[in-house]
Amino acid sequence: DIVMTQTPLSLSVTPGQPASISCKSSQSLLQSDGKTYLLWFLQRPGQSPQLLMFESSKRFSGVPDRFSGSGSGTDFTLTISQVATEDFGTYFCMQTRELPPTFGQGTKLEVK
Amino acid sequence: QVQLQESGPGLVRPSETLSLTCTVSGGSFSNWIHYWNWIRQLPGKGLEWIGHVDYRGGTSYNPSLRSRVSLSLDTAQNQFFLNLMSVTAADTAVYYCARNESGTYDFWGQGTLVTVSS
Numbered sequence: 264d265i266v267m268t269q270t271p272l273s274l275s276v277t278p279g280q281p282a283s284i285s286c287k288s289s290q291s292l293l294q295s296d297g298k299t300y301l302l303w304f305l306q307r308p309g310q311s312p313q314l315l316m317f318e319s320s321k322r323f324s325g326v327p328d329r330f331s332g333s334g335s336g337t338d339f340t341l342t343i344s345q346v347a348t349e350d351f352g353t354y355f356c357m358q359t360r361e362l363p364p365t366f367g368q369g370t371k372l373e374v375k
Numbered sequence: 376q377v378q379l380q381e382s383g384p385g386l387v388r389p390s391e392t393l394s395l396t397c398t399v400s401g402g403s404f405s406n407w408i409h410y411w412n413w414i415r416q417l418p419g420k421g422l423e424w425i426g427h428v429d430y431r432g433g434t435s436y437n438p439s440l441r442s443r444v445s446l447s448l449d450t451a452q453n454q455f456f457l458n459l460m461s462v463t464a465a466d467t468a469v470y471y472c473a474r475n476e477s478g479t480y481d482f483w484g485q486g487t488l489v490t491v492s493s
Binding site: 298300302304310311312313314317318323355357359360362363364365366367368369 | 421422423424435437438439471475478479480481483484485486
């Protein structure tokens with residue numbers, strides 16, 4: 264299985280400040296079709312994960328442009344340019360390059 | 376807007392079978408580009424993919440659960456199903472159903488907590 268490692272596991276940020284989360288995969292997530300199969304999700308307490316980014320850097324429908332994703336191969340980053348109050352929760356990366364899909368451990372973004 | 380909704384018992388006895396249903400609304404269920412997934416969130420242990428079923432009933436399972444899991448679907452009812460056999464306390468989790476379109480898990484159900492206990 265591809266192992267996904269997120270850092271940090273927790274992050275305290277003042278609203279309005281930027282935040283950045285790293286995700287590393289044990290194998291390249293670049294597929295032969297030229298796409299990189301890396302997703303980012305936000306899970307608020309008591310809710311299901313909601314998709315933020317797909318193919319590493321593409322924002323899902325309705326996701327604010329303060330969210331951006333970057334990276335290729337095995338190293339990826341999710342950046343929030345200015346954290347809003349609704350952004351607090353747990354962030355997960357997920358690889359869908361090969362079966363079984365696997366997830367990072369999660370990064371909890373908290374109010375500082 | 377596609378919506379998914381899990382349903383099933385919240386309490387299952389050890390050694391019995393956990394059975395859940397996911398009902399899909401608001402979108403085409405019989406599209407070859409979609410895979411219908413079950414994912415669980417174990418307490419304090421993150422997310423685990425259980426398996427998926429396609430519109431023809433083809434399945435793939437996580438090797439860690441393959442010996443105990445069975446997925447199926449009913450296209451007429453826009454539903455797909457999870458059966459997990461011989462459960463133990465380690466199977467206590469929130470179970471989610473989700474749609475995969477071209478590698479993107481774009482829509483999820485709200486999740487249902489299943490507790491394994493006597």
